[in-house]
Amino acid sequence: MKALARPDVVPFIAAWSGEQQLDRTVVYSGHGGIAYADETPEDRDQYGVLWNGRAMARGTGRPLYGNVHPMRQRMAMQHLLCQVCGDPAGRDRLGVLWLIEDNRHDWKGWPNDLLTTHPPVCLPCAGKAVEMCPHLVDSYVAVRVRESDVCAVYGRMWSSSALGRPVKAGNADVVAFGTLAARWVLAGQLVRSLNGCTFVDLQRELARR
Numbered sequence: 681m682k683a684l685a686r687p688d689v690v691p692f693i694a695a696w697s698g699e700q701q702l703d704r705t706v707v708y709s710g711h712g713g714i715a716y717a718d719e720t721p722e723d724r725d726q727y728g729v730l731w732n733g734r735a736m737a738r739g740t741g742r743p744l745y746g747n748v749h750p751m752r753q754r755m756a757m758q759h760l761l762c763q764v765c766g767d768p769a770g771r772d773r774l775g776v777l778w779l780i781e782d783n784r785h786d787w788k789g790w791p792n793d794l795l796t797t798h799p800p801v802c803l804p805c806a807g808k809a810v811e812m813c814p815h816l817v818d819s820y821v822a823v824r825v826r827e828s829d830v831c832a833v834y835g836r837m838w839s840s841s842a843l844g845r846p847v848k849a850g851n852a853d854v855v856a857f858g859t860l861a862a863r864w865v866l867a868g869q870l871v872r873s874l875n876g877c878t879f880v881d882l883q884r885e886l887a888r889r
Contacts, residue, residue: 688808689764689765689805689808689812690739690743690745691745691763691764692752692756692761692762692763692764692765692766693748693749693752693753693756693763693799694743694744694745694747694748694749695734695743695744695747695748695749696737696738696739696740696741696742696743696744696749697740697741697742697743697744698735698737698739698740698741699734699735699736699737699738699740699741699749700734700735701732701733701734702733702734702735704716704717704718704733705717705718706838706845706846706866707845707846708840708845708846709863711863712860712863713730713838713862713863713864714730714838714846714863714864714866715730716730716733725754725833725867725870727857727858727862728862728863729833729855729857729862729865729867730865730866730867731750731751731754731866731867731868732750732835732866732867732868733750734749734750734751736749736751738752746814748797748868748869750867750868750869752766753797753799753868753869753870754867754869754870756799756800757797757799757830757869757870757871757872758830758870760776760799760800760828761799761800762799762800762801762802762805763798763799763800763801763809764801764802764805764808764809765802765804765805767802768802769799769800769801769802770800770801770802770803770806772824774824774826774878774880775824775825775826775827775876775877775878776800776824776825776828777800777801777802777803777806777822777823777824777825777880778796778798778800778801778822778823778824778825778874779798779801779806779809779810779813779816779820779821779822779823779882780794780796780798780816780820780821780823781815781816781819781820781821782819782820782821784821791821791823791874791877792874792875792876792877793873793874793875794873794874794877795831795832795854795871795872795873795874796871796872796874797834797869797870797871798815800825803885803886803889804889806822806882806885806886807882807886810882821879822879822880822881822882822885823874823877823878823879823880824877824878824880825874825875825876825877825878826875826876826877826878827874827875827876828872828873828874828875829872829873829875830857830870830871830872831856831857831871831872831873832854832855832856832857832870832871833854833855833857833862833865833867833868833869833870833871834852834853834854834855834867834868834869834870834871835852835853835855835865835866835867835868835869836848836849836850836851836852836853836865836866836868837849837850837852837853837855837861837864837865838864838865838866839864846864849864852868853865854871855867
């Protein structure tokens with residue numbers, strides 16, 4: 681494995697130790713699925729999905745590089761912001777810039793139809809990302825994406841029980857909007873589908889900056 685460069689920047693989507701996980705009581709929703717006992721309108725997204733709560737205090741404490749902050753990841757994916765700096769992601773005539781693990785042998789036409797929880801990047805941050813991110817350091821591709829739709833969330837499923845309250849049902853999973861399962865998921869990350877993808881040479885693009 682290639683050695684990771686020492687991080688000199690904390691990604692915009694990374695959580696900090698001072699951003700405590702909020703202790704919220706999960707109950708049954710009157711509309712089916714789950715809700716918070718003290719729920720507010722801000723707890724759900726525009727698709728009606730309940731989101732995992734975490735304090736917003738970026739820069740407080742120490743960075744948790746492997747821990748994604750739900751609200752900042754959601755913001756970056758919703759508005760196509762760079763996952764490293766939080767500024768608008770790189771965009772040109774071929775589309776928005778994404779760095780993804782190289783799994784081009786998964787299916788013909790990959791990465792078209794790929795579902796990802798990783799937000800895009802801006803070109804200035806792309807070079808740092810491939811040196812510091814453990815998901816990219818060994819094998820990555822740079823892709824310009826013409827079409828990407830917000831289509832799902834990644835989160836933990838809950839289910840009904842004989843205890844009079846919902847219980848965690850298992851591991852986290854990708855859940856599409858508009859499904860019955862979307863009423864029972866506690867979302868942690870937003871998911872986009874990628875289409876109209878063009879492979880690009882990142883080093884060549886960086887050299888033209």
